[in-house]
Every structure is written in C-alpha cells, then in structure tokens.
Amino acid sequence: MGFARFLAVRNCRRNFSRTVALGVVTAMLSLTLFGGSLVVLSLQNGLTRFQARLxxxxxxxxxxxxxxxxxxxxxxxxxxxxxxxxxxxxxxxxxxxxxxxxxxxxxxxxxxxxxxxxxxxxxxxxxxxxxxxxxxxxxxxxxxxxxxxxxxxxxxxxxxxxxxxxxxxxxxxxxxxxxxxxxxxxxxxxxxxxxxxxxxxxxxxxxxxxxxxxxxxxxxxxxxxxxxxxxxxxxxxxxxxxxxxxxxxxAHGMVRSVEAGLGGVTGTVGVLLFFVWLLCVGLLALAFQMVFSERRREFAVLLISGARRSILTRIALIEALIIASFGAAGGVFAGAFVLLPFAALLKDSFARPYLLPDASNIALLAAGAFGVAVLSAALAALWTVRRMDVMLREDM
Known part of the structure; x- marks a missing residue:
C-alpha cells in the first residue's frame, strides 16, 4: 500500500494540470449536491417554521x-x-x-x-x-x-x-x-x-x-x-x-398553497441534482479512461517489472481519491461561500419561506455531499480500472 500511495501522490504532483481538471469536475459535483440539498432543506425548514408561527x-x-x-x-x-x-x-x-x-x-x-x-x-x-x-x-x-x-x-x-x-x-x-x-x-x-x-x-x-x-x-x-x-x-x-x-x-389552505409552490421548486432541484450527478460521473469516467489509456505503457512496464495487478488498481483508486477529496472539499466550501451569506436574496427570489438549517445540519449536508462526490469519483475510477485491466491482458 505504501508503494502504491507513493506512486499515486507522485503522479498527481507530476501531472498537476490533469489533477486540477479532474478536481474541478468533482468540485462541480459536490457544489451542486451541497447547494441543491441546502436549498431544499432551507425551503422545507422555512415551511415548517411558517406553519408553527401562523x-x-x-x-x-x-x-x-x-x-x-x-x-x-x-x-x-x-x-x-x-x-x-x-x-x-x-x-x-x-x-x-x-x-x-x-x-x-x-x-x-x-x-x-x-x-x-x-x-x-x-x-x-x-x-x-x-x-x-x-x-x-x-x-x-x-x-x-x-x-x-x-x-x-x-x-x-x-x-x-x-x-x-x-x-x-x-x-x-x-x-x-x-x-x-x-x-x-x-x-x-x-x-x-x-x-x-x-x-x-x-x-x-x-x-x-x-x-x-x-x-x-x-x-x-x-x-x-x-x-x-x-x-x-x-x-x-x-x-x-x-x-x-x-x-x-x-389557515392550512395558505400553508398548502405555499407547500404546493414549494413542491414545484424542490422537484425541479431534485431532477437537476440527478442529471448533474449523472453528467459529472460520466465526465469523470470518461476523463479517467482517457488518462489511464495514455498510461497503458507505464502500467505495462510495472507489470513486466513484477508489480501485481492489484497494485495498479490501488494506484488508480488512490489517485482518484486524492483528486476527488480535494475537489469535493473545494466544491463544498464554494457552495457555503455562495449560499450562506446570500440566504436573504434566495428567499426573495423564491418568494417562499426560506430558513437556513442550524450549523449541525449544514455540516451534515456538507459531509454528505463530500462523501457522495468522492464515492462517485471512486466508482468512476474503478470502472475505468477494470476496463484498463482488460486492455492490459490483451496487450500482454
């Protein structure tokens, strides 16, 4: 594991521009997941508080x-x-x-x-x-x-x-x-x-x-x-x-009217999140495939030198996790920087009850978005590694 980690870190540093490009895609995914989930939860939180105050x-x-x-x-x-x-x-x-x-x-x-x-x-x-x-x-x-x-x-x-x-x-x-x-x-x-x-x-x-x-x-x-x-x-x-x-x-008629409008907004956000997730996972899979295809000769040399196939899998997955972790963290921080200070503007634009959740729930949303983004990148990399393994077997 130490050798695989060393090579993965070295590859990320040596190909910095490629690392940044893949990190940006992961950041887009985590930003969308965190931002969309925060908006939906804030709308639901606002509706609950509105019902209580009426x-x-x-x-x-x-x-x-x-x-x-x-x-x-x-x-x-x-x-x-x-x-x-x-x-x-x-x-x-x-x-x-x-x-x-x-x-x-x-x-x-x-x-x-x-x-x-x-x-x-x-x-x-x-x-x-x-x-x-x-x-x-x-x-x-x-x-x-x-x-x-x-x-x-x-x-x-x-x-x-x-x-x-x-x-x-x-x-x-x-x-x-x-x-x-x-x-x-x-x-x-x-x-x-x-x-x-x-x-x-x-x-x-x-x-x-x-x-x-x-x-x-x-x-x-x-x-x-x-x-x-x-x-x-x-x-x-x-x-x-x-x-x-x-x-x-x-009074519940007013609440239902607000809730009906809220349902339209949350439904749209949910569909958007799903399609952005599909798009980002597809882009990550394509990007990893292109990257690993360029490195077929490098991996073939490692195999000839006696490295096990499991080492190659670990190298690819560790690279993906490193890139995804930094990218996902950046996306979450960007979402917090954009959405938290401008909650009042979002409330006005939605014309619906909009109340940010407390800090603990925001932290849970951030952790969830980070985890889903990293896991999605790891799955995309794993799929690519398996395709690469088939190609290496053909080359050998």
Missing part, C-alpha cells in the same frame, strides 16, 4: 385584500400592505358558532421618507386577545409590549440607541424575534395603541392612503381558533355566507 385556524380579511395577495403577501413574501374593515366585525365574528377565540391585527405600511427609519410592514396586535404573535415574542422577551415599544423581526437592523421612528413617532426596540424565513422577519410588531397613534400621525403628515380612516374603528384582519367540534372549513364557510364582503379561509 397559529390560527381561520384567517378573515376584507374581500378586496385578496387582490393584493392578502396575508400571504404580508406574511410569506414580506410585501408591505394595508387594508381595513370595521372593528365591529371582531365582536360579530367572535359570537359565531365554532369560534373559540378571535384576535384582531392592524396593518400599516411605513413610508420611504424622512418621517420613517425604514420602509417595512407594521403589524399591530391586541395583547388581551392575541394568541399568534405574543407566544413568539415570549421566546426572546418576557415583559409586556407597552405603548411606544416595538418588537422587530430578525431581518431588521437595530441602531445602537435601540430607537426606530415611524411617521415621526419614536419607538423603543425591546426585542428581536427568532427567524422564520418568511416576510414576518422584515416586519415590526407593536400593540394597538401604538400603531393607531402612528396612523393618526400619518394622516396628519398628509399621507393620503391613511386619511379618511378612523383608526379606532378599523382593523385589518381577524385570526380565529375554532372550537374542538368545528372544522376550519365549516367555520370559514359560515363566515363567508354571513359576511359576503369578507374573505375567510382556513
């Missing part, structure tokens, strides 16, 4: 809100939107059969102007009834969110003085939420008193979109938890029949 059974919005994408536009894609219905609808919906609890939310969009620190989605909730946002807040902040306090998503930068301004209303950042991989990471959360005061200030600043609306008499959405003996579909249908101007949908 926290409601039925979502009720004004019917015209659906034209702009509704809650999916706000929560999944992170599009700042605002739409309103009469606040009296909350009490009416709460009294319907099958409604165990109902919580209002109030949407306001900050402006890309000097009166606002950043243009984002502002979401107001009622601390007395909320069951979706506050459990999330409790993970990082134990106190109540008071008047003038805000909680920001993980994608929002917080200045050193922990103060953000919206419509000339300074607010104190009391916590930052854990990431979800959705549009919820770029939103700002506050209680109803704070967000309604902001809306009044926006109207005073002549923002036309918020004039003519009385904040105290408006809400944007109602999130409902159904009673145990009622299905979300039945409650949503009853709300639609009673209030034709409202859009009521089971």
């Amino acid at each position: 926290g409601a059974d039925v979502l009720v919005l004004p019917k015209d809100a659906q034209a702009d994408g509704g809650l999916e536009g706000v929560l999944v894609q992170g599009r700042p939107l605002h739409f309103y219905m009469d606040a009296s609808r909350l009490a009416a919906l709460s009294s319907l059969p099958g409604v165990a609890s109902a919580a209002p939310q109030f949407f306001l969009t900050s402006a890309n102007a000097g009166c606002c620190s950043v243009a984002v989605q502002l979401i107001g909730f009622d601390p007395a009834t909320d069951f979706t946002i506050q459990p999330w807040i409790r993970e990082s902040y134990a106190d109540d969110v008071g008047d003038g306090d805000i909680v920001v998503g993980s994608g929002i930068s917080v200045p050193e003085d922990k103060t953000l301004k919206f419509y000339n209303t300074p607010c104190r950042v009391v916590a930052r939420l854990s990431p979800t991989g959705t549009g919820m990471d770029t939103a700002v959360y506050m209680n109803m008193t704070t967000i309604r005061a902001m809306m009044r200030r926006a109207a005073e600043l002549d923002f036309a979109a918020f004039q003519g609306i009385e904040p105290e008499q408006a809400i944007s959405a109602v999130l409902i938890r159904t009673a145990p003996d009622f299905s979300p579909e039945a409650v949503a249908e009853a709300i639609g029949a009673a209030y034709p101007d409202l859009s009521a949908k089971p």
Whole structure:
C-alpha cells in the first residue's frame, strides 16, 4: 500500500494540470449536491417554521385584500400592505358558532421618507386577545409590549440607541424575534395603541392612503381558533355566507398553497441534482479512461517489472481519491461561500419561506455531499480500472 500511495501522490504532483481538471469536475459535483440539498432543506425548514408561527385556524380579511395577495403577501413574501374593515366585525365574528377565540391585527405600511427609519410592514396586535404573535415574542422577551415599544423581526437592523421612528413617532426596540424565513422577519410588531397613534400621525403628515380612516374603528384582519367540534372549513364557510364582503379561509389552505409552490421548486432541484450527478460521473469516467489509456505503457512496464495487478488498481483508486477529496472539499466550501451569506436574496427570489438549517445540519449536508462526490469519483475510477485491466491482458 505504501508503494502504491507513493506512486499515486507522485503522479498527481507530476501531472498537476490533469489533477486540477479532474478536481474541478468533482468540485462541480459536490457544489451542486451541497447547494441543491441546502436549498431544499432551507425551503422545507422555512415551511415548517411558517406553519408553527401562523397559529390560527381561520384567517378573515376584507374581500378586496385578496387582490393584493392578502396575508400571504404580508406574511410569506414580506410585501408591505394595508387594508381595513370595521372593528365591529371582531365582536360579530367572535359570537359565531365554532369560534373559540378571535384576535384582531392592524396593518400599516411605513413610508420611504424622512418621517420613517425604514420602509417595512407594521403589524399591530391586541395583547388581551392575541394568541399568534405574543407566544413568539415570549421566546426572546418576557415583559409586556407597552405603548411606544416595538418588537422587530430578525431581518431588521437595530441602531445602537435601540430607537426606530415611524411617521415621526419614536419607538423603543425591546426585542428581536427568532427567524422564520418568511416576510414576518422584515416586519415590526407593536400593540394597538401604538400603531393607531402612528396612523393618526400619518394622516396628519398628509399621507393620503391613511386619511379618511378612523383608526379606532378599523382593523385589518381577524385570526380565529375554532372550537374542538368545528372544522376550519365549516367555520370559514359560515363566515363567508354571513359576511359576503369578507374573505375567510382556513389557515392550512395558505400553508398548502405555499407547500404546493414549494413542491414545484424542490422537484425541479431534485431532477437537476440527478442529471448533474449523472453528467459529472460520466465526465469523470470518461476523463479517467482517457488518462489511464495514455498510461497503458507505464502500467505495462510495472507489470513486466513484477508489480501485481492489484497494485495498479490501488494506484488508480488512490489517485482518484486524492483528486476527488480535494475537489469535493473545494466544491463544498464554494457552495457555503455562495449560499450562506446570500440566504436573504434566495428567499426573495423564491418568494417562499426560506430558513437556513442550524450549523449541525449544514455540516451534515456538507459531509454528505463530500462523501457522495468522492464515492462517485471512486466508482468512476474503478470502472475505468477494470476496463484498463482488460486492455492490459490483451496487450500482454
């Protein structure tokens, strides 16, 4: 084994350009395997976190809100939107059969102007009834969110003085939420008193979109938890029949819509991975065959000198493993360098929940991509060695 290793290392060094070329093919394979697997796992991770954060059974919005994408536009894609219905609808919906609890939310969009620190989605909730946002807040902040306090998503930068301004209303950042991989990471959360005061200030600043609306008499959405003996579909249908101007949908319908889009993306990535694997293994097999064919005389001399055929096999396999190991490692590092820093851009391009897995899972993906790439190169080399052995027997 020592003699075979010595010759393999020497051959790799002596034919550096050939070694690099084969390493690049292996790097392409490991890069694609690692990158594609990371994208698929991040999409699945984002969908799981989105399901956990949604926290409601039925979502009720004004019917015209659906034209702009509704809650999916706000929560999944992170599009700042605002739409309103009469606040009296909350009490009416709460009294319907099958409604165990109902919580209002109030949407306001900050402006890309000097009166606002950043243009984002502002979401107001009622601390007395909320069951979706506050459990999330409790993970990082134990106190109540008071008047003038805000909680920001993980994608929002917080200045050193922990103060953000919206419509000339300074607010104190009391916590930052854990990431979800959705549009919820770029939103700002506050209680109803704070967000309604902001809306009044926006109207005073002549923002036309918020004039003519009385904040105290408006809400944007109602999130409902159904009673145990009622299905979300039945409650949503009853709300639609009673209030034709409202859009009521089971929350899992939004999740299924997101999941359907996710299935298309992951299916495409899976097919791409398979074909890239076939292409790279084929290229490696062809490259090794060309390399070993050029070295038939070298191997024949070794056989004549008394070397066993098993030594030739070891030399070829060790060369392949050395080349593949360096190439696969380079491909994995390149994938990490490209994909990890730009996760936010990928989330925006997919318009789907996208959340990177934790470091341990990323390390497992990297190890798996490395192993598959090296094993694929070894199999391609082994196939070539067997063909070379047949040719050597014919020559001898």
